[in-house]
Amino acid sequence: MVTASSATGAPPLEVIVFPGGFNWPLFVAEAKGFFAQEGIGVNLTPTPDSQYQMVGFIDGKFDIAMTAIDNVIAYAEGQGAAPTEKAPDIVAVMGMDNGFLRLVSVPEVTSIAELKDRQVGVDALTTGYAFALREMLERGGLDPAQFEYVRAGGVLKRFEALMNREFAATLLVSPFEAAAAREGFHVLGNATDALGAYQGVVGAVRRDWIAGNEARLIGYIRACRSALAWLHDPANKEEAIAILQAAVPAMAPAVAAASHAILLDPRLGFFRTPRIDEAGVAKVLELRVKYAEPAKALSDPTKYYDTRFVEAALK
Missing domain, CATH: 3.40.190.10 (Periplasmic binding protein-like II)
Known part of the structure; x- marks a missing residue:
């Protein structure tokens, strides 16, 4: 678990992630003080699998899930891989990548x-x-x-x-x-x-959680935006690699160095801003309609994401 303290005394945001170097923007946001600048604390908890992540998130153990948009769609539509105590009323509010x-x-x-x-x-x-x-x-x-x-x-x-x-x-x-x-x-x-276009990891929240936490959510997205901008600056390459190695100590130095070219590739790397790739969400929905069982007609990608908070963070 990686913890960033809150400058306001408010409880930290509980964020559940899959372990790996693709959490680099979150590592940078903590190490460079971008979370602190927004007055928020963040606890990162690694998940062993999507079922543990989505059940814990939907049932209220975690505030934000950094997860595949397909998980958001599946659980929202009652097609999740595991049962939850609470009805899934969840939505993606930011995007990070095309899935890598x-x-x-x-x-x-x-x-x-x-x-x-x-x-x-x-x-x-x-x-x-x-x-x-x-x-x-x-x-x-x-x-x-x-x-x-x-x-x-x-x-x-x-x-x-x-x-x-x-x-x-x-x-x-x-x-x-x-x-x-x-x-x-x-x-x-x-x-x-x-x-082609494909939305990978998104930040997802419960809709009933947003009302009392909108400012903190926007701060979280803004900190991620700052981290993405910092990572994409070539002048920060060596420090960025050092941050990655510190956050993932089991990663071989050669892999950490290679990660910079892979994860910051202009075409295949992290998004430059944490926007939702709307065409990418449509592709995920297309695949779910094609393959999910029992079959279900899903026609509106905008049902599963809300761009208001990214728009507010980017102002």
Whole structure:
């Protein structure tokens, strides 16, 4: 858990995240004092998987979930992978990236075609990035009957399982693919090239939470905006890498260095501002309509995000 103290004495925002270097803007916001400048404290709690994250978030244990927009849509529509005590009334309020999704395979598999009759790892079978993976495999020529999903947990767990060869491939989130490549594993493709626009991680909140916390929410988004701007400044590269290594001490120095090029790539890297990619949300919705079971007609992407708070933060 990473904790940033509050300058106002208000309780810190409880934010649940998947562990990994893709939390770099949050690490920077804490290390450079951007959260403190907004008068807010932030506790970052890592989640083992999407089910733990979404249940804890929806039931009120956490204020903000940094999660895939697909999770927001799935639980909002009653298609979540786990039951919750409270009715999910949740909405995305900011966007961070396009998912950084990389299809990575064991060394002996060098193409999507070679995944035929093999197992691929996912967090949950019907939420998160499972449908992006299915689309990538089908576009690569595989019929759904030719591969098998294996539930393997969040990205850190999937990375560890892939390294142990518990399945043949999985979607990893950058910079995990850089660590895998150092061990001879193969990057077979990335979701952006395969799918086009795609919204990855968003900041999501409960609608009933917003009323008493709007100022803190806008401050959180503003701090993330400041962190993204700071990260994109080439003059800050070495300090940024040092912040990443301090926050993720298990990361090899070479992977931390490579992360700068990967996560700040002009086309595939972090957004420059924490806006929602509306076309990317539409793509996620399209995949959920195509693959989710039971089938459900979902036609309005704007139902799942609210841009008012980003707009206020960017003024």
